[in-house]
Amino acid sequence: MYSKILLASDGSNHALRAAESALKLVTENFTKVTLLYIVDPNRIKKAPANSKYDEIFFRQKREEKLQSTEDLFIKHGVAYEVKMFKGDPEVEIIKFVNHHPHEILIMGSRGLSTLQEMVLGSVSHKVMKMAKCPVMVVK
Structure with a gap:
């Protein structure tokens, strides 16, 4: 159906x-x-201050977090590449999808309550408003 899918995870x-x-x-x-x-450095406890170890630390975090997703793609023989950036998730996702066109962006919802979402907003909601391609949010 699609030739270029962006999965934010x-x-x-x-x-x-x-x-x-x-x-x-x-x-x-x-x-x-x-x-x-x-990787949102503000949400990781005890992130190392030394930039020499910074890349290794964030790569390990990525491997921990994405292993099941990568295993799923490998099992089904899906071609994929991993892109990793540091910063505010909503800003970085929007920046990436708007500068690297894909046919669709797929991402999970955070499952915030209605009140929290009204007050704080959610990453998926903000990305939907700013992305220049269709966005599928999965609950």
Whole structure:
């Protein structure tokens, strides 16, 4: 169905369900999935201050968080690449999808309550408003 799918993932259960939804949109041998992982340094406890170890630390975090998603793609023979950036997830996702066109962006919802979402907003809601391509949010 799609030849270029962007999957934004944080390794959560919602993100894994989004990966399963992405698999349903894959056309055999014609689809490439870009797995986008954003590390928010403000949310990681005890992140090392030394930049020499910074890259290793964030790569390990990515591997921990995305292992089940990568295993799923490998099991189904889906071609994928991983892109990792540091920063505010909503800003980095929007920046990436708007500068690297994909046919669809798939991401999981955070499952915030209605009140929290009204007050704080959610990453998926903000991305939906700013992305220049269709966005599928999976609960």
